[in-house]
Amino acid sequence: MIRIIFVIILPLLIASISCNSINGNNVETVEFQNLPKEVQDTITYLSKLDYDYVAGATTTPPDYPELITFDNKYTLEREMIGPWIRHYFINNNETGKKIKIDYPTPMPIIIHTNRMYIPEKMNLIPDGFNSSSKFKSYVIK
Numbered sequence: 817m818i819r820i821i822f823v824i825i826l827p828l829l830i831a832s833i834s835c836n837s838i839n840g841n842n843v844e845t846v847e848f849q850n851l852p853k854e855v856q857d858t859i860t861y862l863s864k865l866d867y868d869y870v871a872g873a874t875t876t877p878p879d880y881p882e883l884i885t886f887d888n889k890y891t892l893e894r895e896m897i898g899p900w901i902r903h904y905f906i907n908n909n910e911t912g913k914k915i916k917i918d919y920p921t922p923m924p925i926i927i928h929t930n931r932m933y934i935p936e937k938m939n940l941i942p943d944g945f946n947s948s949s950k951f952k953s954y955v956i957k
Contacts, residue, residue, distance in 0.1 A: 842955040846933070849947040855928050858884055862924075862941050880941050884926045892925070906932070908956075915956065930956050 883892040904917040922935040
């Protein structure tokens, strides 16, 4: 019985030690108008995508990205339990570090230079946004 518990707890402990959580990082609230220009332009472009612009789609909405990076150093992984998402992990492909993000998290997650921006509300792009839409800004260490 002790071996079974050890086999279950040890991998969970190792996984929790090898990644950071965004909860402990320096957090700021930023309005859309105060985001970097590249981030503003990307969100504006995605919000203008419509059913007519997606090739061959008549009833399927555009597939918005979950992670937007400007240097392609980061990738997004999901930790699944059966068909459900438990956590997201942002992987830094250069350093091997991971950042754990709890589910549900509004999308898209945007990484620009050393900051990660996450919308405060769900469905930001399909539901629309304005200059006062808010984002949580985290410093990536």
